[in-house]
Amino acid sequence: MLDFKKLIIQAAAAMAVLSGCNNTEKILPSISGKAGEVAVVCSKVEWEGEPGSTLRTLLSDEVPYLPQVEPMYDFFNVPQQAFHKVFRVHRNIIVIDSDEKYTEPSLSTFNDVWAAPQTVIRVAAADGKQAAAVIAAKGDKILATLATAERNRLITNIKEFENAELRNTVNHMVGGSPIFPKGYTVKKATDNFIWISCETTYTIQSVLIWKYPYTGEGDLTPEALAAKRNEITKEQIPCTMEGSYMILNPDIFPGSAAYDLKGRSIVELRGLWEAYNDFMGGPFTSQSFLTPDNQNIVTMDAFVYAPKYDKRNYLRQLEAILYSFDWNNLAVGE
Numbered sequence: 001m002l003d004f005k006k007l008i009i010q011a012a013a014a015m016a017v018l019s020g021c022n023n024t025e026k027i028l029p030s031i032s033g034k035a036g037e038v039a040v041v042c043s044k045v046e047w048e049g050e051p052g053s054t055l056r057t058l059l060s061d062e063v064p065y066l067p068q069v070e071p072m073y074d075f076f077n078v079p080q081q082a083f084h085k086v087f088r089v090h091r092n093i094i095v096i097d098s099d100e101k102y103t104e105p106s107l108s109t110f111n112d113v114w115a116a117p118q119t120v121i122r123v124a125a126a127d128g129k130q131a132a133a134v135i136a137a138k139g140d141k142i143l144a145t146l147a148t149a150e151r152n153r154l155i156t157n158i159k160e161f162e163n164a165e166l167r168n169t170v171n172h173m174v175g176g177s178p179i180f181p182k183g184y185t186v187k188k189a190t191d192n193f194i195w196i197s198c199e200t201t202y203t204i205q206s207v208l209i210w211k212y213p214y215t216g217e218g219d220l221t222p223e224a225l226a227a228k229r230n231e232i233t234k235e236q237i238p239c240t241m242e243g244s245y246m247i248l249n250p251d252i253f254p255g256s257a258a259y260d261l262k263g264r265s266i267v268e269l270r271g272l273w274e275a276y277n278d279f280m281g282g283p284f285t286s287q288s289f290l291t292p293d294n295q296n297i298v299t300m301d302a303f304v305y306a307p308k309y310d311k312r313n314y315l316r317q318l319e320a321i322l323y324s325f326d327w328n329n330l331a332v333g334e
Helices: 004-019 044-048 050-059 128-137 139-160 164-174 222-236 312-323
Strands: 037-041 074-078 092-098 106-111 119-125 185-189 193-199 204-213 245-248 255-261 264-276 281-290 296-305
Touching (some): 037 050, 044 050, 050 074, 050 128, 050 139, 092 128, 106 139, 119 139, 139 312, 164 185, 164 193, 193 222, 222 245, 222 296, 281 312, 296 312
Parallel strands (some): 037 074, 037 092, 092 119
Antiparallel strands (some): 106 119, 185 193, 204 296, 245 264, 255 264, 264 281, 281 296
């Protein structure tokens, strides 16, 4: 059995010593591990049994609206006896803690236990069957916690390496802006459209931002937003062949979601784009919302072109840029 409570107490005590008598900011090592990777700490019996199977199914679920199958997260098992210093600094850790002393199964989250910025999720239950039930019941929370942690790390990096000139460009048109890291440049800008992109030999990561008058609630339906995207990209995004341009995949209508983010009511689209009369394509995601005066709709649309590579992490990097948006840039993150 892994005595997680004891490990937490030891970590807190160590941090208190490192902080010194003045109670200054904790000193923690930097996290290790690749983006989108999770270390699962549990016994071999738990990993090969019901808890491990349930967790593997959750983490390996397919990321929606990618052109090829990619899992939500990459993961590996760390046996309890091997959970030492090297693994304790991993970016994302899930601990399955099964012991009969737990009369009530639970799921808890902790930040910056052994490293920073770190997320630790603990599943505590009397036995493996109960642990698996917690994972199944709280699967959405586990995925949301990991997604938020990964996104916030990206936003922190974006802030550290910001290209402030791009913020000013978008602010001028929209009255607010996401934060762009260095490496992104303006490819096209008009009075109501901006195309900002980071391009290498084999990859394109782009953010398109457009603004247009709001006429009523029907403008923010998925169907209306999809039609507007096709209209904008046909006009503004040429592809490599003459007469080619970006369109939505005609066979797969984008998925949609609605949520509130930092005072804005967001309508999100997520789907696949392709090139009309050309051989290009990839995933995209967008956020559409009203300006504070309710007079205009702003859409921020992020797309990836990376035919030689997996696209999950490229798209997540762009999503972090979209999530960093704020009116007048008073704050970033969540």
